[in-house]
Amino acid sequence: MVPKHVGGYRSATQTDPVDSLLLLAMVYEMAPQIEGFRIPVDIKISCAYRLEIESNGQFFSKDSGWGDFQEKSKELVDDFLCTHVVCTDVSDFYNQISHHRVQNSLGSAQVAENRSHVLERFLSNLNALHHSRGIPVGPTSSILLAECALADVDNYLMRRQFKHTRYVDDFRIFCDSEEEAVKALHELSDYLFKSHRLSLQPSKTRVLSHDEFKSRELHDPEKMEQDKKTRFISNMIEEWGFGPYGAPQANIDEVEQDAIRESIVELFDELLQLPVLPLGLTRYVLRRAGAIRSRAILQRSLDNVDKLIPALRDLIIYWCKVADKKRPEQIGERLKWIIQDSKFRSLPYVQYWILSAFESNPTLCDSTTAIALAEDSDPQIRDRMAALLARKHGIVDWVRSRKETWLNTSAWGQRAIIWSSSALPKNERMHWLKSIANYPVLSIRSVAKASMAMK
Numbered sequence: 001m002v003p004k005h006v007g008g009y010r011s012a013t014q015t016d017p018v019d020s021l022l023l024l025a026m027v028y029e030m031a032p033q034i035e036g037f038r039i040p041v042d043i044k045i046s047c048a049y050r051l052e053i054e055s056n057g058q059f060f061s062k063d064s065g066w067g068d069f070q071e072k073s074k075e076l077v078d079d080f081l082c083t084h085v086v087c088t089d090v091s092d093f094y095n096q097i098s099h100h101r102v103q104n105s106l107g108s109a110q111v112a113e114n115r116s117h118v119l120e121r122f123l124s125n126l127n128a129l130h131h132s133r134g135i136p137v138g139p140t141s142s143i144l145l146a147e148c149a150l151a152d153v154d155n156y157l158m159r160r161q162f163k164h165t166r167y168v169d170d171f172r173i174f175c176d177s178e179e180e181a182v183k184a185l186h187e188l189s190d191y192l193f194k195s196h197r198l199s200l201q202p203s204k205t206r207v208l209s210h211d212e213f214k215s216r217e218l219h220d221p222e223k224m225e226q227d228k229k230t231r232f233i234s235n236m237i238e239e240w241g242f243g244p245y246g247a248p249q250a251n252i253d254e255v256e257q258d259a260i261r262e263s264i265v266e267l268f269d270e271l272l273q274l275p276v277l278p279l280g281l282t283r284y285v286l287r288r289a290g291a292i293r294s295r296a297i298l299q300r301s302l303d304n305v306d307k308l309i310p311a312l313r314d315l316i317i318y319w320c321k322v323a324d325k326k327r328p329e330q331i332g333e334r335l336k337w338i339i340q341d342s343k344f345r346s347l348p349y350v351q352y353w354i355l356s357a358f359e360s361n362p363t364l365c366d367s368t369t370a371i372a373l374a375e376d377s378d379p380q381i382r383d384r385m386a387a388l389l390a391r392k393h394g395i396v397d398w399v400r401s402r403k404e405t406w407l408n409t410s411a412w413g414q415r416a417i418i419w420s421s422s423a424l425p426k427n428e429r430m431h432w433l434k435s436i437a438n439y440p441v442l443s444i445r446s447v448a449k450a451s452m453a454m455k
Contacts, residue, residue: 002349003310004279011095012349013136016411018443019126020139026119027141030111031059034148037109044072045154048168049143059140069167074218076163076174077210084181085213088188088205090169090198094142095134097149099123101196102135105148149196156191157184172217181207261296264289268297272304279310286314290321298322302334309344316353320361332364339373348378355385359392367393383413391420399423403432415447422454 001009015023027034035051047065052058076082090096099120106116124132135142150169157164157173162184164173171188175181185200185207192198208216268285271278289297301308301315308315316335323331339345339354355374358365365373370393374386383402390398399420406417418436421429429451436448 001347003312003344003347010092010137012138015126015136015139016443017415023122023136023139024141026115026122027144028053030106030109030115030119031144033109033111034106034144037105038147038151039154039158041068044068044075045158045165046147046151047072047165049147051144060143066167069165069170069172070218072165073172073174073213076165076172077213077218080163080174081176082163082174083210084175084178085208085210085217086171086173086175086181086185086188086205087208087213087217088171088185088200090192091201093169093198094137094146096198097133097135097146098197099132099135102145102149105152108152109148152195153188153191156195157188160187162187178207260292261294264294265296265300268300272300272307277307277310282308282311283314286311286318290314290318293321295322298331302330305334305338305342309350312350312353316357320357320364323361323364328361328363335364336369336373339377346378348380351377352381352385355381355389359385359388362392367395371395371398380410381412383409384416387413387416387420391416391423394423396423396425411441411443415443418444418447419451421451 002012004010031051031053039045041050047069050061050063050065052061073085077085102123103116103120106119107113123135126136127134135145146168150166154164154166162173162175164171166172173181173184173188175184185205189200192200264285267281268289271282271285285297286301298319301318305315319331319335335354335357339351342350344350351373355370355377358370358373362370367389370389371386374389375382377385386398387402389395399417402417402420406414409417418433421433424432433448433452437445437452439445439448
């Protein structure tokens with residue numbers, strides 16, 4: 001369960017490696033048909049996550065589609081006699097998607113029936129109780145399935161002659177009277193419930209007047225300034241061509257470097273002052289700061305951990321990127337405080353990312369403390385993270401103590417313990433893994449064989 005920016009939690013899923021590969025492979029084969037089933041990109045109705053598969057593993061266009069969403073909204077609110085706009089989104093969308101509706105949508109996209117039925121059964125088997133609702137939150141494959149599931153809603157609204165645009169599960173419907181807006185909201189709610197058993201989120205559903213919509217959603221000076229800064233940051237990073245270690249590949253002067261750092265700092269300060277943290281924009285700033293290895297917002301991020309917890313994953317990645325060998329203590333101490341003393345210390349999600357930071361950058365925490373914290377963490381992650389830390393720090397006695405009991409843990413823990421065998425002397429490792437290399441579970445024997453092949 002992952003903390004949300006407005007309180008509460010949402011579920012996120014880390015699928016088993018083999019399941020993840022199978023699901024991605026199935027959706028990859030269907031992807032062109034799913035994309036063809038969606039409203040064409042140039043119409044700017046289904047704006048987010050347009051398919052653009054490349055050989056490097058990229059699935060979607062680098063353009064998020066948010067610009068198209070805003071541009072279409074401006075066009076619709078200005079180009080006809082619009083008086084009211086319905087703004088709404090689907091409640092708990094990913095967790096409520098019906099597997100049967102996904103299968104039906106795939107059929108409408110001309111995916112072969114045997115393939116769509118296999119995918120439906122596969123999704124059901126991912127749930128412990130074989131529930132027929134919910135798709136994993138996080139994997140790329142789920143994004144495309146979600147877009148396929150909502151494609152018929154776009155077609156329904158168009159057939160009903162409503163003018164609308166959509167970004168993921170956020171809908172905007174542009175109406176020529178308040179009466180039409182009430183009707184549009186009713187018909188969208190009715191169709192979602194009857195066809196998908198989905199409902200709209202009351203707290204995010206509103207009917208705005210023409211002027212209210214333009215001032216709140218299109219011409220909010222604060223949002224416009226933020227958009228200006230994000231475009232500047234993105235353009236400069238793309239122009240500089242930053243390499244894998246944060247070093248610019250093009251020659252840039254100090255003035256340009258200072259300008260982008262200043263924009264990142266100003267934008268980050270604005271976000272921290274808002275009563276509700278805008279999660280997407282916060283992640284954007286942290287990722288861009290990490291891309292250029294800038295420490296300009298480091299102290300601010302260390303001082304505002306409580307507010308940044310919903311963006312913990314990106315925060316941790318940023319900290320690891322800027323934690324140079326000379327001064328890792330500042331970040332390491334903050335990480336230890338979060339997992340030992342903060343009010344979030346008991347959350348498995350928080351524990352997982354803190355321990356992952358210690359594993360990816362061993363200078364952030366000494367081996368004794370890191371292992372102790374891992375073994376005191378939630379059972380869901382305890383054995384896995386302890387094993388990964390033992391491997392990274394070369395703690396031979398910890399690995400030896402698990403050779404006889406490695407089966408007494410979860411599948412994630414089993415694989416991690418086998419992977420930690422690289423800490424053992426080669427002869428000892430080969431002798432132990434010889435029998436495991438023939439284990440009937442594919443993922444187990446694959447990790448064992450990979451470990452045996454290591455020098």
